Amino acid sequence: MICANFLVPLQPKMRKLLLFIVLLAGVRAxxxxxxxxxxxxxxxxxxxxxxGKADEWIQRPVLGGQFAVExxxxxxxxxxxxxxxxxxxxxxxxxxxGNDAKLGSAVTxxxxxxxxxxxxxxxxxxxxxxxxxxxxxxxxxxxxxxTHLYKDHTGANxxxxxxxxxxxxxxxYMDFPIKDGWEITxxxxxxxxxxxxxMHPNSGYNIFGGELGVRYHPEVQKDKEQSTxxxxxxxxxxxxxxxGVDKPWAVEISATGGMKQNYYADNQNGxxxxxxxxxxxxxxxxxxSIFRLGGGVDLFYDGYYSAVSKEFAATxxxxxxxxxxxxxYLKESNVVNCFRVGLSIQPEFIIGHLTAGLHxxxxxxxxxxxxxPYKEAKAADEAGKPxxxxxxxxxxxxxASNYQDGWCYMQFxxxxxxxxxxxxxxxxxxxxxxxxxIDAGIGVAF
Numbered sequence: 001m002i003c004a005n006f007l008v009p010l011q012p013k014m015r016k017l018l019l020f021i022v023l024l025a026g027v028r029a030x031x032x033x034x035x036x037x038x039x040x041x042x043x044x045x046x047x048x049x050x051x052g053k054a055d056e057w058i059q060r061p062v063l064g065g066q067f068a069v070e071x072x073x074x075x076x077x078x079x080x081x082x083x084x085x086x087x088x089x090x091x092x093x094x095x096x097x098g099n100d101a102k103l104g105s106a107v108t109x110x111x112x113x114x115x116x117x118x119x120x121x122x123x124x125x126x127x128x129x130x131x132x133x134x135x136x137x138x139x140x141x142x143x144x145x146x147t148h149l150y151k152d153h154t155g156a157n158x159x160x161x162x163x164x165x166x167x168x169x170x171x172x173y174m175d176f177p178i179k180d181g182w183e184i185t186x187x188x189x190x191x192x193x194x195x196x197x198x199m200h201p202n203s204g205y206n207i208f209g210g211e212l213g214v215r216y217h218p219e220v221q222k223d224k225e226q227s228t229x230x231x232x233x234x235x236x237x238x239x240x241x242x243x244g245v246d247k248p249w250a251v252e253i254s255a256t257g258g259m260k261q262n263y264y265a266d267n268q269n270g271x272x273x274x275x276x277x278x279x280x281x282x283x284x285x286x287x288x289s290i291f292r293l294g295g296g297v298d299l300f301y302d303g304y305y306s307a308v309s310k311e312f313a314a315t316x317x318x319x320x321x322x323x324x325x326x327x328x329y330l331k332e333s334n335v336v337n338c339f340r341v342g343l344s345i346q347p348e349f350i351i352g353h354l355t356a357g358l359h360x361x362x363x364x365x366x367x368x369x370x371x372x373p374y375k376e377a378k379a380a381d382e383a384g385k386p387x388x389x390x391x392x393x394x395x396x397x398x399x400a401s402n403y404q405d406g407w408c409y410m411q412f413x414x415x416x417x418x419x420x421x422x423x424x425x426x427x428x429x430x431x432x433x434x435x436x437x438i439d440a441g442i443g444v445a446f
Contacts, residue, residue: 038070038087038217040185046209048098057102057157062207064095070114072217079352082290086126086351087114095191097138097205102157104138106193106205108167113351123176129356130169131414134193136160140201140264161199161264166428166438168192175215183215196428196438200264250284250292254415254425254443260304260436265325272321274303276437278411278427282346294346298361298411300429302436305330305337305368327403328368329377341365342409353417362407364391372404397432405431421445 046062068091073080080086089112097103110132117126139160146152171189178184187210194204257277266272282296307321309330316322320333330337344361363369370387371377380387395406410430417423423443429436 035076036072036074036219038072038215040066040068040070040089040091040213040215042066042185042187042211042213044093044095044209044211046191046207048103049206049208057099060096060098062095062098062209064093066091066093066211066213068092068112070215077352079350083113083351084116085119086116088112089114095207102138102143102155103159104136106134106136108132108134108193110167110169112169114173121177123174125172125174128169128171128173128187128189130167130171132167134165134167135163136165136193137163139163158201158264159203159205160193160195161201161261162195165193165195165204171211181217181219183217185211185213185215187211194435196435197260198258198438199261202435248286250286250294251446252280252282252284252294252296252423252443254278254280254423254441256280256425256427256439256441258437258439260302260438262304262307262321262323263325263327266307266323274306274321275301276303276439277301278429278439278441280443282344284346284348286350290350292348292350292355294348296344296346298342298344298359300340300342301338302340303338306333306335308333309374326374327372329371329374329381330368331381334367337367337371339365339367344409344411346413348413348415353423355413355415357413359411359413361409361411362391363409366407368405369393369407374403402434405436409436415443417445 042065044062044064044066048058048062050058068089070087070089071077072087073085080088091110091112093108093110095106095108097105110130112128112130115127115129116124118124119126138157139162140156140158141149141161143155143157144153145155169189169191171187173185173187176184189208189210191207191209192204193207194202196202255277257275259273260276262272262274277300279299280296282294284292284294286292304323305328307323307330308316309326309328310322310324312331313320313322316333323330340363342361342363342365344359346357346359348355348357369389377387392407395404397406397408408431412428412430414426415423421444423445424440425443426438426440428438
């Protein structure tokens, strides 16, 4: 899978970053002797899924390696015991993306959860969701060969626009105990790197591959002896996120903010950032302590829609942002175009004070739905019959955000309760597989 000298292709700064992350994880682990730990070291290989952007640069398979420290739930964390004795971990990995000149390499730092489906004496099988950050060496700005970064895209890597990106992964894993706490571990799945439209271009990398390595649990014998003495996990009763409150309902209000960059095809006059925000109000039913189901109202703001399409630039007030990308037929700068309101269903998984969910909704107020796609909206306007779509209408979901956003949206949401009635929230809003923006903020629970 990977040779022992896999660090050699790394650029000096990337190599130092990876070694710092590994060292930090080791120091942190030794500073927590009261936690039972396991260590995982593996090599990996895979392929980048072609997306039409970086296809011509894919030359070799993706190769890399991972190191992780896992925190085990034995006799300590009831929230993990309720998930079939799941464990959480922190780790770092390195990926050589298959073309040193154009795609470069990536170093990631992340947290994850091992969720067992079967936890036997001879093998374990389960899922491993992962969330973190990825630093990527090659991107749009340092790979173009033309005379002008924004007007001449010759030779540019159109998949990644920023050094720092979000890192998401979902794998299936299997562990096979050998002897004295040593195990063979293997996994396979999907890895994604992108920046959520904070900087364009942002099609990102989707990597499908597998890992093979070893896992060492130094206290495995002590764990076997202690397992018979552990306290019984807390009963699976309806409750709020925080401990000790037996209540099957929760109401939450949150406000988050972020920013996004204009689409890279708009960069004829340089880069520009726009504000983005979300206001959410939702009610949740908590049938069991590991899951809740909610529904609510979402108010979105996307400052990008304050721009004016290039054919109307001459009539726009001075300083008005111009969009050269022919997606939305914006005849004037109107702040109303920046707001959308939706209703969403919000399933969320609960791990102690942390929740993770995928919210799926539809717009009940969307001023730009009749302005997309550009050619269709323009033809209707010139014919004197502007588009007048209802709440639900036909559109190509697979092309969402390239030609139009459509009536459906999704949000990946993480929340953590820092106090009983106060939480911090991180979200990623998308249309189909295309990100609109990332935002972060706070919320209150009742």
